[in-house]
Structures are given as structure tokens and as C-alpha cells.
Amino acid sequence: MSAPTVRLPAREVLGLSDPTTDGWSRLRGMQYPRLAHGTRLRIAGQSLAAGLVALSAFWAGTLWLAAGWLVALAATMIFSAQVHSAVADSDRRNLSALEFRKHLLAAALSAAVWCLPLLVFGFIGVANPLLEVWIIISVLVVGSALTVASAPLGTVIFACATSAAAMIGFALAGEFSMVPVPAIFAVIVVSGTIQNARTFLEARFAEAGMAEKSEVVSLLLREFEENQADWLWQVDTARRVRMVSPRFSFALGKTPEEVNGKQFLELISGDGWATGQFAPSLHDLAERMKRRESFSSVLVNVTIDREERWWELSGTPMLDDGGQYIGFRGVGSDVTEQRESSEKIAYLARYDTLTGLPNRLMLHESLGEALRFAHQWRSRCAFLMIDLDRFKAVNDSLGHLVGDQLLAQVSGRLKELIGENEMVGRLGGDEFAIVIRDASNKETVERIAHRVIDSLSKPYSIDHHTLYVGASVGSAIGPRDGTNVEDLMRNSDLALYRAKDEGGGEHYRYEPALHASAEERRKLEFSLRHAIERGELLLHYQPVVDAIGENVLSFEALVRWNSPEHGFVSPVKFIPLAEDTRLIVPIGQWVMEQACTEATNWPAHIRIAVNVSGEQLIEPDFASTVVRALAKSGLEASRLEIEVTESIFLRDADVARAALEEIMALGCSVALDDFGTGYSSLGYLRKLRFSTIKVDRSFVQGAANAHPESLAIIRAVVAMADSLEMSTTAEGVETAEEAEMIRKLGCKKIQGYYFGRPMPAADARKVVRRAPALAKAVGA
Structure with missing residues (x-):
């Protein structure tokens, strides 16, 4: 509803014809509460005027007429008061036709009663009382025009009727010069009353329009603050767009003129409007509007200029003054970016x-x-x-x-x-x-x-x-x-x-048996975590001899585990478990300290070799661990040899190389174990100067069985080591024939069961005191 843009016709102002402006029927009902509010003032004014008229009748000698007239006036005043009281709440409802007719009847009766003194005084030819009564009634007319401008019809009826009666009275009294005066007065009063009423009604229109606009703005601001909506939409009962906002038309990619009057669903459904194939969300929106139910933050898949977008719409049905459905009004916003972000987050989550x-x-x-x-x-x-x-x-x-x-x-x-x-x-x-x-x-x-x-x-x-x-x-x-x-x-x-x-x-x-293996592994891990503190670990030592003289050059320290719960556990079983669980780090530290301490019991020319895993090498304080072991035992760094496998270069080659270089700087030597069985690149041989390359037992056994590939590999390793000024150690030698073959192939050192199995520390001490011919002393 908005303020009228044209001047209201007089018949509509008076309420004599149905208006064409939306909502006017309810505003006509809102005219009449003022009648009830001013009832006491009008009764007081009419009572005073009636007293003055009765006084004029006294001087004119018509007391019996005055008495009857006062009774009639009192009756009309009571009737009018009842009619006006009945419409006191018409600002909250529509005024009925019966109530409107009662108002007209009350105005007509009141006017008829006030016309009687004018006609009586004119008929009896009393000019002065007639003029006095007309003046009194004119004051009442002016007062009515000023106090009840909201309902002008009663004032017009009263003014016209009393003016006509005055004209008749003056004519009957022979005062012809006064006859046109009431007519002029009536024209002026009626015109002023209608204009005053028109101004009042137009002001009410403006107030209603401003109230509606305020309601719309409040709705828009509230939805914007709560739901980040950013434009207003409104449709009529046929779902045609009405009251197009610039931002709404911009969201549709059209001008307001192109949008106004178009079907709302047609504007947002794209090609689906022609085919009838709507997105499910559009079907849901159409059903809600069909059922005339309010909705909030409904996500709708729309098509704008052949591009799919996502809108979030809120809407509520509108009712006219009579409570009739007249369309939908709501707010909306484009949430395509937020939707895509949500979908991306959902995608990343899955x-x-x-x-x-x-x-x-x-x-x-x-x-x-x-x-x-x-x-x-x-x-x-x-x-x-x-x-x-x-x-x-x-x-x-x-x-x-x-x-x-x-x-x-x-x-x-x-x-x-x-x-x-x-x-x-x-x-x-x-x-x-x-x-x-x-x-x-x-x-x-x-x-x-x-x-x-x-x-x-x-x-x-x-x-x-x-x-x-x-x-x-x-x-x-x-x-x-x-x-x-x-x-x-x-x-x-x-x-x-x-x-x-x-x-x-x-x-x-x-x-199902795999569960038993997993449970065994779990129990084994639990026991291994406490093996050091319980003293369950011990070291065995396997000798490494000179290939020519067969005298002991060094021992390799090998860790063993004798568990009360699991018995003797093979290193093949618990070493991989220790590496997987990183228990190899504390175990390796213990082995390093124990091996260095035991080596101090041997002759100064015999070295100790300790195996180190890749997990130990990547520890930041590995070099410090070695220094502590040497310092605690008093062993010379030159007597400690660190054995590593090629796999250390698969974990973090740079860190491993840096750690080994620190060890070499201390004076320790580094041996490369299991050469040829793992990492395929030889580039690390250029970057690290190993003291020894150990030939894996698989190649030794292959050469003993006359496999040409194994023989060729051993010869190549020996030749390469000689050129790089490195020593070679053959592992897994078990017979005198294998030992002789290894000597002929050029290996410098030999390790295997033929020269000694891994043995406890006490047995190792006995070995180093024996004759050089170790094979005969500790062989098979």
C-alpha cells in the first residue's frame, strides 16, 4: 500500500462510493473512531446551544414547542451517542454497511431536530429569534466541521439541512435579504469540510504507506542481519513479480521493466520453464507458495542466463485489510559462492x-x-x-x-x-x-x-x-x-x-590364525619394552679373522634375547619388531655401551664391530651416543667399527651420511654390511669412505656351488674395494674349502661358522688368548 498519487474524489471522501485505491475500504472504517472520542464534547456543545435556543423560544412565547423540541433533541443525542460508541473499534476492523447506514440516520435525525426551531420561528414570523437560532446552529456546524473532519458526511448533512431550513425560515419571516446567506454559508462549510476531510484521509494514506514501508525495511534489515539476505522480492496471487527492487532485478540479470509482471518461477527456472523439468528445490518452493505457508532460508537451485546459481529465499504470505491472500513477500540472497565452498569442503572431507x-x-x-x-x-x-x-x-x-x-x-x-x-x-x-x-x-x-x-x-x-x-x-x-x-x-x-x-x-x-600371530607380536613387543631393564638382553661375539694368517682381527657384537615368557627369541624375529616400534634406539645404545666395555678386555689390536640401524642414524644425538659409550668404557675410537647396511640410504641419505661422517671424524671406522643385496646405486661409495665392504653370505654360498654369477660378483667387489683402498670381508664361510676359495678370490677377512660361531663374552676372551690357527681351535 502506498500514498495516493491522484486527488480523492468528493464522493469517495464522503464515503458515498466504493474507492478504487487498494486498502481504502479499511481506511474508511478508520474514519469513525474519532466520532466516539468526541461524543462528550458534542453533547456538551449541543446542550449549551439547546439552552440558548430554548431561551430564544421563551422570549418568543413558544415554551410548549421548546419543551417538545428539547425532548426530541435529547432522544437524537442519545441515539447518536450509541451509534458513535459502536464504531469506536473500527480502526481494528472493517466498518459494516449497517453501521454506516446508522451513522447516516443519526446525522439526518440530528439535522431534522435542529431544523425545527428555524422553521417554527420563520412560520410565526419572529425575525430576531430566527436569526439568533441560525447563528447558534451555524456555530455548531463550524464546530462539527473542525472536530470531526475524519467523517465529513454527518457535518455535510447537518450543514445542508439546517441551511435549507434557515433559508425557508427567513423567507417565511419576510427577511428575503437573508435568504441567500445560509446558502452561501453552506457552500463554504461543505467545501471546507470536504477539503479538510480529504487532507485528513490523504495524511492517513501517507501514514499507512510509511508504516508498510517501515515494516518492509524492518523485515529486510532483520533478514539481512540474521541471514545475510540482500534483496527484496514480492509476487501477487498469480506469482507475478511486483515491486521490483534494483538489486533483485540485478540478481536476475535483467532490468526492472523486464522483470515486473513476469512469472517468478519463469524468471528463475531457465529452460526448465518451457520443458516443465524443474529442479527439485524449485518444486519445493512452488509447493510452499501454493500452500501459502511461510518459509525461511530455503535453498533453491536457479538458472540465470543459462548459469546455475544457488539462492537462499525467505518469504511470508501477504493479506489485505479483509484478511484475503494477495501474494508473497520476502527476501533472498545469492549464496552460490558459499554453496561451492561448502561443497568443496565436503569433497575434501571425503x-x-x-x-x-x-x-x-x-x-x-x-x-x-x-x-x-x-x-x-x-x-x-x-x-x-x-x-x-x-x-x-x-x-x-x-x-x-x-x-x-x-x-x-x-x-x-x-x-x-x-x-x-x-x-x-x-x-x-x-x-x-x-x-x-x-x-x-x-x-x-x-x-x-x-x-x-x-x-x-x-x-x-x-x-x-x-x-x-x-x-x-x-x-x-x-x-x-x-x-x-x-x-x-x-x-x-x-x-x-x-x-x-x-x-x-x-x-x-x-x-583366524593371523590373530594368534598378531597377539603373539603384541605380547612380544610388550616384553621387549622391558627387556633391558630386566637384564634379559645379552651380547654374543663372532670373530673375524685375517684370510691369510687366520688370526683374530675383530669381533662382531650380536644381540640376543632370552625372555622368561617367550624363551630364546631369534634376532630374525625381534630385531625387525624393534625397528618397527623404534625400540631399536634404546637397544642400540645399550649394545654400543656393552660392546665397547667388553672390548677393553681384549688385546689392543682387536677391534669391536657394532651393527647400527637406520633408525639409530637419524637420531639427532647418535654421535653423542657413540662418544658417551667410548668415554664410559675408555675404549679408543680407532678400535670401534660401525656396521651399516645399504638400506640406511633409503631412509634419509643426507642425514645418514652426515651422522657417519661425524663418527669417522671421531676416529671410528665404518663397514658396509650385506653389500649387493639391497640398494642398487653405487653413488654412496663415492661420498663415504668405508673401511670395509662385507660380501653377503648368499654370494659366498653361490660361489661355493660354482655359480658363475656369484663368483663374478665377488671378484668385482674385491676389485672395486681394492681400487677404493677398502678391505673386504666374506660372510658365511662354513668349510675349509670355502675359506680357501675366498682366499683365492682376494678377500682380506673372513667371518663364518668355520672360524667360530657367535659366543658369550667369556668364550670370546678365551679365543683371543689362543694360537693364531683359530680354525683348528674353534672350528666345527
């Missing part, structure tokens, strides 16, 4: 950013759904856990960038292997997984597992590098191997661990 595969969360959900399906239909599902073999070597040697590219290629190959029945995802690091929703066919799991291994084992070409990594797979069948997601994932992990233990490149299915 997908791996590097490979684009589903992440652990989504795999967890998918496996849960597969298990529910299997329970419902009594079928089977499966979970395959995949771990890359030798990936760490690639990551550490060529860098994380190459490693990430390799993972991306792996994910691409996995995507090619799966069908609609499977989902592949990345668990993290170099671990992947496949959920098989229906694994009722026993061959399905085996077939997919072998396809994964075969595909991932093919060479990769990245940044001019040809890389080879394999894959190990562990699988578990649900619900046989686990009735919930956690059990199924844990059991497939146990199967994967077994596949890795078997050397990798294999698929292993879960078996």
Missing part, C-alpha cells in the same frame, strides 16, 4: 586431494553399506588392503614430488581395474583399498587381487626415470571375517602384514 580417490572416511562408509547389504541379502562383501612394495625407496631417493606422481599413476591404474561392483580409495601414504560390494563369487576377490598386483608391478615412467614398485594385498570377507567395518579392516590389515612378511608381491587372505 576425497583424497592427491589422487582424487575416495579417502578413508568414504571407504569406511562404503564398506559399512556393503556389510549391511550382505547381512540383508545373506551375500558376501570383501575388503582388499593394498600396500606398495619398495615405494619408500623411491620416495627417499628421488624425493616426494616423484613419489606423489607415482601415487597418482598408481591410482589411475587402480581406477581402470574396478567396475560398478567395486570402489577403490586411498587410505593414506602408499596404502590403498578396494571395497567389493558383492563378493558372493569366491573367485572375484582372488581375480581382482592378482589383477592389482600385476598392474601395479609394471614399470612406471616419471621424469625420465623408469621405476619399479610392486604391491602386496591382504583381503577379508564380510561378514565371515568380520561383522563390522572395524573388524573387517583390521583383519584385512593382518592379512596384508602377512603378505608383506612373505616378501611382498603376494595376495594373502585372512585366516
Whole structure:
């Protein structure tokens, strides 16, 4: 509703015709409460005027007429008061036609009663009382025009009727010069009354318009503050847009003229308007508007200029003064960017950013759904856990960038292997997984597992590098191997661990026995954590002899564990466990200190060799550990030899090299153990000056069996070591024939059962006191 832009016709001001302006019918009802508010003032004024008229009648000798007139006037005043009181609340409702007619009747009766004195005095020809009465009534007319401007019809009726009666009275009294005066007075009063009423009503229109605008602004500001809405929309009963705001038309990509009068859904549905294929959110919006129910923060998928956007709309139905539905009004905002951000966050929460595969969360959900399906239909599902073999070597040697590219290629190959029945995802690091929703066919799991291994084992070409990594797979069948997601994932992990233990490149299915192995490993780890403090660890020493004279040159310290709970535990079993759990660090420190202390009991020319793992080398204080062991024992640094394997260069080559250089700077020597069985690059031989290269026993055994490859490798290692001024030690020599062969191949030192098995410290002390011919003393 807004203030009228044209002048109100007099008939509409008086209420004699139905207006065309929206909401005017209720405003007409709002005119009449003022009549009730001024009732007492009008009764007092009319009573005073009636007294003056009665006094004029007394002087004119018409007391009997005056008495009857006063009774009639009192009756009309009472009736008028009742009518006016009945419309006192019409500002909160619509004025009925009956109440309007009663108002007209009250005005007419009041005017008729006041006309009687004028006609009577005119008829009896009393000029002076007639003039006095007309003056009194004129004052009442002016007072009515001023005090009840909101309802002008009663004043007009009163003024016209009394003026007509005055004209008749003056004519009957022969005062013809006075006849036109009441007519002129009536014209002036009626015109002024109508104008005054028009001004009043137009002011009420303006107030109503301002109140509505204030309501709209308040709604807009409230919604903006609470929901970040930024434009207003309004539609009529046919859902045509009305009252277009500039920001609304801008959001539609059109001018206000193009928007006004158009179907709201047509403007926001794009091509769907012609086809009838609306987005579900638009259907929901249309249904809400059809049901005429309020809605707040409804997310709607709209199409603007062929571009999909997301709007957030709030709206409420509008009612006219009669309580009739006239459309919807609301606020809205474009939340496309916020929606896209939310979708991106949701995507990141469920997908791996590097490979684009589903992440652990989504795999967890998918496996849960597969298990529910299997329970419902009594079928089977499966979970395959995949771990890359030798990936760490690639990551550490060529860098994380190459490693990430390799993972991306792996994910691409996995995507090619799966069908609609499977989902592949990345668990993290170099671990992947496949959920098989229906694994009722026993061959399905085996077939997919072998396809994964075969595909991932093919060479990769990245940044001019040809890389080879394999894959190990562990699988578990649900619900046989686990009735919930956690059990199924844990059991497939146990199967994967077994596949890795078997050397990798294999698929292993879960078996209940794996739980026993895992439990044994857990108990073993618990016991190992307390082995040092309980004194369960001890050192054995294996001699290393000169290949020519067979005299002892050094001993290699080898740790052993005799556990009260588990008995004698093989190093093959507990050393990998210690490395996995990083218990190797405190164990290595203990070995270093014990070995250095024991070496002080030997002749000064005999050295002690201590094995060091990659986990120890990356410790920041490794060099300090060596210094403390030497200082505590009093052993000369030149008598300590650190043995490392090629695998240390796969973890962090720079850190490992720096640590070894610190050890060499102290005067210690460094030996390279198990040469040729691991890391394939020889570049580290240029960067670190090893004192000794130890030939792995597998090559020694191969040469003893006359394998040409093993013989060629040993000769090549000896030649390389000689050229680099390094010594060579052959490991695993068990017979006199093997010892003789090693001498002929040029190795400088020999280690093996032929010259002595690992022995306790007391036996080692006896050995160093014996004759040089050690083979005969401690041989087989």
C-alpha cells in the first residue's frame, strides 16, 4: 500500500462510493473512531446551544414547542451517542454497511431536530429569534466541521439541512435579504469540510504507506542481519513479480521493466520453464507458495542466463485489510559462492586431494553399506588392503614430488581395474583399498587381487626415470571375517602384514590364525619394552679373522634375547619388531655401551664391530651416543667399527651420511654390511669412505656351488674395494674349502661358522688368548 498519487474524489471522501485505491475500504472504517472520542464534547456543545435556543423560544412565547423540541433533541443525542460508541473499534476492523447506514440516520435525525426551531420561528414570523437560532446552529456546524473532519458526511448533512431550513425560515419571516446567506454559508462549510476531510484521509494514506514501508525495511534489515539476505522480492496471487527492487532485478540479470509482471518461477527456472523439468528445490518452493505457508532460508537451485546459481529465499504470505491472500513477500540472497565452498569442503572431507580417490572416511562408509547389504541379502562383501612394495625407496631417493606422481599413476591404474561392483580409495601414504560390494563369487576377490598386483608391478615412467614398485594385498570377507567395518579392516590389515612378511608381491587372505600371530607380536613387543631393564638382553661375539694368517682381527657384537615368557627369541624375529616400534634406539645404545666395555678386555689390536640401524642414524644425538659409550668404557675410537647396511640410504641419505661422517671424524671406522643385496646405486661409495665392504653370505654360498654369477660378483667387489683402498670381508664361510676359495678370490677377512660361531663374552676372551690357527681351535 502506498500514498495516493491522484486527488480523492468528493464522493469517495464522503464515503458515498466504493474507492478504487487498494486498502481504502479499511481506511474508511478508520474514519469513525474519532466520532466516539468526541461524543462528550458534542453533547456538551449541543446542550449549551439547546439552552440558548430554548431561551430564544421563551422570549418568543413558544415554551410548549421548546419543551417538545428539547425532548426530541435529547432522544437524537442519545441515539447518536450509541451509534458513535459502536464504531469506536473500527480502526481494528472493517466498518459494516449497517453501521454506516446508522451513522447516516443519526446525522439526518440530528439535522431534522435542529431544523425545527428555524422553521417554527420563520412560520410565526419572529425575525430576531430566527436569526439568533441560525447563528447558534451555524456555530455548531463550524464546530462539527473542525472536530470531526475524519467523517465529513454527518457535518455535510447537518450543514445542508439546517441551511435549507434557515433559508425557508427567513423567507417565511419576510427577511428575503437573508435568504441567500445560509446558502452561501453552506457552500463554504461543505467545501471546507470536504477539503479538510480529504487532507485528513490523504495524511492517513501517507501514514499507512510509511508504516508498510517501515515494516518492509524492518523485515529486510532483520533478514539481512540474521541471514545475510540482500534483496527484496514480492509476487501477487498469480506469482507475478511486483515491486521490483534494483538489486533483485540485478540478481536476475535483467532490468526492472523486464522483470515486473513476469512469472517468478519463469524468471528463475531457465529452460526448465518451457520443458516443465524443474529442479527439485524449485518444486519445493512452488509447493510452499501454493500452500501459502511461510518459509525461511530455503535453498533453491536457479538458472540465470543459462548459469546455475544457488539462492537462499525467505518469504511470508501477504493479506489485505479483509484478511484475503494477495501474494508473497520476502527476501533472498545469492549464496552460490558459499554453496561451492561448502561443497568443496565436503569433497575434501571425503576425497583424497592427491589422487582424487575416495579417502578413508568414504571407504569406511562404503564398506559399512556393503556389510549391511550382505547381512540383508545373506551375500558376501570383501575388503582388499593394498600396500606398495619398495615405494619408500623411491620416495627417499628421488624425493616426494616423484613419489606423489607415482601415487597418482598408481591410482589411475587402480581406477581402470574396478567396475560398478567395486570402489577403490586411498587410505593414506602408499596404502590403498578396494571395497567389493558383492563378493558372493569366491573367485572375484582372488581375480581382482592378482589383477592389482600385476598392474601395479609394471614399470612406471616419471621424469625420465623408469621405476619399479610392486604391491602386496591382504583381503577379508564380510561378514565371515568380520561383522563390522572395524573388524573387517583390521583383519584385512593382518592379512596384508602377512603378505608383506612373505616378501611382498603376494595376495594373502585372512585366516583366524593371523590373530594368534598378531597377539603373539603384541605380547612380544610388550616384553621387549622391558627387556633391558630386566637384564634379559645379552651380547654374543663372532670373530673375524685375517684370510691369510687366520688370526683374530675383530669381533662382531650380536644381540640376543632370552625372555622368561617367550624363551630364546631369534634376532630374525625381534630385531625387525624393534625397528618397527623404534625400540631399536634404546637397544642400540645399550649394545654400543656393552660392546665397547667388553672390548677393553681384549688385546689392543682387536677391534669391536657394532651393527647400527637406520633408525639409530637419524637420531639427532647418535654421535653423542657413540662418544658417551667410548668415554664410559675408555675404549679408543680407532678400535670401534660401525656396521651399516645399504638400506640406511633409503631412509634419509643426507642425514645418514652426515651422522657417519661425524663418527669417522671421531676416529671410528665404518663397514658396509650385506653389500649387493639391497640398494642398487653405487653413488654412496663415492661420498663415504668405508673401511670395509662385507660380501653377503648368499654370494659366498653361490660361489661355493660354482655359480658363475656369484663368483663374478665377488671378484668385482674385491676389485672395486681394492681400487677404493677398502678391505673386504666374506660372510658365511662354513668349510675349509670355502675359506680357501675366498682366499683365492682376494678377500682380506673372513667371518663364518668355520672360524667360530657367535659366543658369550667369556668364550670370546678365551679365543683371543689362543694360537693364531683359530680354525683348528674353534672350528666345527
